[in-house]
Amino acid sequence: MMTLSQTENKVLMANARESLRGFWGLAIGALIIYVLVFCVVGFFPVIGTIATYIIVGPMTVGGVRFTLAVSRKGGPEIGQLFSGFDRFGTHLAAYLLQTIFVALWTLLLIIPGIIAALSYSMTYFIIAEDSSISASEAIRKSKKMMKGNKWKLVCLGFRFTGWFLLAMLSFGIGFLWVGPYMYVSYAKFYDDLKTAEDQSCD
Numbered sequence: 001m002m003t004l005s006q007t008e009n010k011v012l013m014a015n016a017r018e019s020l021r022g023f024w025g026l027a028i029g030a031l032i033i034y035v036l037v038f039c040v041v042g043f044f045p046v047i048g049t050i051a052t053y054i055i056v057g058p059m060t061v062g063g064v065r066f067t068l069a070v071s072r073k074g075g076p077e078i079g080q081l082f083s084g085f086d087r088f089g090t091h092l093a094a095y096l097l098q099t100i101f102v103a104l105w106t107l108l109l110i111i112p113g114i115i116a117a118l119s120y121s122m123t124y125f126i127i128a129e130d131s132s133i134s135a136s137e138a139i140r141k142s143k144k145m146m147k148g149n150k151w152k153l154v155c156l157g158f159r160f161t162g163w164f165l166l167a168m169l170s171f172g173i174g175f176l177w178v179g180p181y182m183y184v185s186y187a188k189f190y191d192d193l194k195t196a197e198d199q200s201c202d
Contacts, residue, residue: 002148003197005189009156012192016184019071027180030066030078034059037081057095058084063183064128070180071187084128093135094127101139118150119143125190145193156189157182 007015020027041055042048061084069076084091098120106113122142127133133141146153160182167174 003145003193005149005152005192006196007188007192009152009159009185009189012156012188013159013181013185015188016071016181019073019184019188020180023070023073023076024177024180026076026078027070027184028176030063030076030081031176031179033078034063034081053095054092057091057093058082058088060084060095060124061091061128064124064187067180067183067187068125068128068190071184071191087131090135091127094123094138097135097139098123115150118153119146121153122146122190122193125187145197149193153186153189156185160185 037055037059038052042052044051059081062081063084065083066076066078066080068074069080098117101120102113102116105116120139120142122145123135123138126141126145127135127138130138160178163174163178163181167178
C-alpha cells in the first residue's frame with residue numbers, strides 16, 4: 001500500500017527553522033567540517049579521488065545522523081559526522097549500489113535516472129537509523145517509501161531556489177545557512193513519511 005506524506009512542504013520548512021533555533025552555529029560548523037574533510041581527502045591526485053569515493057557513504061550516513069539529531073532536537077554532536085564508519089562496509093555498499101543503479105537508469109534516459117535517484121533518496125536516512133538493515137534492503141525500503149512522494153520531494157527542493165540565488169549573491173557565504181536549512185527540511189520530510197507509514201500500519 002502506498003503511504004503519502006501528509007504535511008505541506010512549507011510547514012516542513014517552518015518546522016526545520018524551529019528545530020535549528022539554538023543549533024545554527026553547530027549546524028554551520030558541522031557543514032564546514034564536512035566540506036573540509038572532502039576537500040582535504042580530494043586534494044591528493046588519484047589516491048584522493050579513490051578515497052573520496054570510499055568515504056562518501058559513511059560520511060553521508062554520519063551527516064544524516066547529525067541532521068536527524070538537529071531535526072528532532074536530540075542533542076546533536078559534531079562527532080556524529082564520523083559515526084557512519086561504524087558499519088563501513090554496509091554504508092559503502094549503499095553508496096556504490098545507488099550510484100550503479102542510477103547510472104544504469106541514466107544510460108536509458110535522463111528522466112529515468114532522476115526518478116531512480118528520487119526513489120533511493122531515503123536510503124541513507126533508513127540505514128542511519130537501522131543498524132541491522134543491509135544496503136540492498138534499505139534501498140528497497142526507500143523505493144517503497146517514495147512511491148507517490150517523489151514529486152513532493154522535488155517541490156520541496158524547488159522551494160529553495162530563491163534561497164540558492166540569495167546565497168550566490170552573497171558570494172557563497174549564504175550557503176552556510178541554506179545548507180543546514182535544506183538538509184533539516186529533508187530530515188523533516190523523512191520523519192513525516194515515517195509517521196504516515198506508522199499510522200497506516202495501525
